[in-house]
Amino acid sequence: xxxxxxxxxxxxxxxxxxxxxxxxxxxxxxxxxxxxxxxxxxxxxxxxxxxxxxxxxxxxxxxxxxxxxxxxxxxxxxxxxxxxxxxxxxxxxxxxxxxxxxxxxxxxxxxxxxxxxxxxxxxxxxxxxxxxxxxxxxxxxxxxxxxxx
Numbered sequence: 001x002x003x004x005x006x007x008x009x010x011x012x013x014x015x016x017x018x019x020x021x022x023x024x025x026x027x028x029x030x031x032x033x034x035x036x037x038x039x040x041x042x043x044x045x046x047x048x049x050x051x052x053x054x055x056x057x058x059x060x061x062x063x064x065x066x067x068x069x070x071x072x073x074x075x076x077x078x079x080x081x082x083x084x085x086x087x088x089x090x091x092x093x094x095x096x097x098x099x100x101x102x103x104x105x106x107x108x109x110x111x112x113x114x115x116x117x118x119x120x121x122x123x124x125x126x127x128x129x130x131x132x133x134x135x136x137x138x139x140x141x142x143x144x145x146x147x148x149x
Contacts, residue, residue: 041131048124055121062114069107076100 021029080096 037134041127041134044130045124045127048127052121052124055117059114059118059121062110062117066107066111066114069103069110073100073103073107076103 076096077100080100
């Protein structure tokens with residue numbers, strides 16, 4: 001099996017001594033390492049996307065709450081308008097309007113929190129950074145290093 005020791009490739013023989021690895025062994029080792037690298041990148045992307053999905057769920061839940069309280073506010077505003085037209089006495093319909101206003105205020109607060117939460121979402125930055133680093137490393141490995149004079 002080919003191994004990398006101190007920056008150079010080596011393989012062991014049956015008696016335990018070191019020899020230069022064959023091209024097939026080097027290709028197999030490179031393929032295995034590339035496979036491990038790709039799997040690691042995929043796992044990192046999954047972890048970052050799961051965190052972003054949680055933020056999206058929170059923002060969506062806040063918008064759902066805003067919609068629910070907005071609906072309640074609409075119902076109470078409707079009752080307030082009906083009682084306001086029907087009654088000349090202030091206390092009953094004024095109470096309905098106060099409750100409806102409170103619900104609408106709550107809906108506005110929840111919508112603001114939901115919007116703020118959704119604006120925090122971003123791309124999977126660590127995954128993008130590590131992929132760029134990996135590509136740069138692979139490109140630099142293919143280039144010949146200048147000889148020291």
